[in-house]
Amino acid sequence: MRIIAGDWRGRTLASVGKGDPGAHLRPTTDRVRESLFSTLSGGRFDDPLTDAVVLDLFAGTGALGLEALSRGAATATFVDDGRIALRLLRDNIAALNAGPRARTIARDARRLPPNDGPPATLVFLDPPYGKSLGAAALAAAERGGWIVPDALIVWEENAEQPAPDGYARLDARKYGDTTVTFLRRT
Numbered sequence: 001m002r003i004i005a006g007d008w009r010g011r012t013l014a015s016v017g018k019g020d021p022g023a024h025l026r027p028t029t030d031r032v033r034e035s036l037f038s039t040l041s042g043g044r045f046d047d048p049l050t051d052a053v054v055l056d057l058f059a060g061t062g063a064l065g066l067e068a069l070s071r072g073a074a075t076a077t078f079v080d081d082g083r084i085a086l087r088l089l090r091d092n093i094a095a096l097n098a099g100p101r102a103r104t105i106a107r108d109a110r111r112l113p114p115n116d117g118p119p120a121t122l123v124f125l126d127p128p129y130g131k132s133l134g135a136a137a138l139a140a141a142e143r144g145g146w147i148v149p150d151a152l153i154v155w156e157e158n159a160e161q162p163a164p165d166g167y168a169r170l171d172a173r174k175y176g177d178t179t180v181t182f183l184r185r186t
Contacts, residue, residue, distance in 0.1 A: 001063055004034045006070030008096050013063055014088045028063055028126065028156065032175045036154065037067060039173060045182070048122050048152045049073055055120035055146055057109040057127070057137045062089040062102075064124040064154075069101055073122065077103045077146075079112065109137035115145040122152050129158040138164060142185075153183040 001013040028036075040048055052073040056065030059078035069076050076098075078089055086106055093102045107113070110133060123141065127133040134155055141147050155161045161181040163169040170182040 001061065002030060003067055003070045003096070004030060004037060006067070006072065008066070008070040011070075011096060013061055013066070014091045014095070016061060016084075016088060028060075028178075032156075032178050032180070033063060033067055035173065035175055036064075036156075036180050037071065039171070039180075039182070040152075040154070041071070044171070045152055052122040053118050053120045053148075054122050054124065055079070055141060056124045057141065058125065058133070059089055060085045060126065062092050064126065064156075065102070066092055066096060066098060068122065068124075069098055070096075073101075075101050075103070075118075077105060077117075077120070079105045079107060079109045081106060081108045109133070110140050112137075112140045112144040112146060119146055119148045120151055121148050122154070123147060124154050124156070126156040134161060135164050142166075147185060149185055151185045153185065155181045155183060157181070 001015055003009055003011045050072040054065050054068045054073045054076035056078045059080045062078050065076035065078050093099055125134050157179055160172040160179045163183055167183040168186050170184055172181045
């Protein structure tokens with residue numbers, strides 16, 4: 001895995017190989033990240049990356065949030081409770097020297113503490129596939145004040161996700177067995 005574009009373009013990230021099913025670690029491939037970020041940068045959603053406050057739920061290795069930082073996001077908060085994921089995430093943050101712009105929360109994304117910083121304008125939601133955890137994590141982020149009213153949500157799953165109450169579905173893209181659904185909080 002590597003950073004696709006931006007300040008850290010080409011930099012290698014810690015690898016989990018094909019993933020760790022026991023830890024629900026399933027890395028987003030470079031191809032999917034490249035397509036996803038091309039969609040984000042393509043003008044359809046204005047410019048969601050420059051100076052964004054990013055919340056990366058079920059962050060795993062942090063590849064999505066770190067890609068956003070490389071492309072101009074101001075800060076990123078990474079949330080994961082997996083021991084292996086947190087180690088890889090911290091290694092990646094250190095390797096990119098992203099520490100001043102990155103915050104890690106070692107917690108289940110469905111049980112977020114109240115937010116004590118600026119709320120996110122861009123949210124990456126990449127829960128373990130087929131476990132119905134995404135909507136609960138999104139609701140927890142809302143309750144905790146983690147998301148601005150018009151935040152863009154990028155939800156990666158194995159099927160297109162319906163828009164939860166309070167969200168509008170903007171688009172969905174299929175990349176192999178991965179579907180990325182774009183939502184906007186209304």
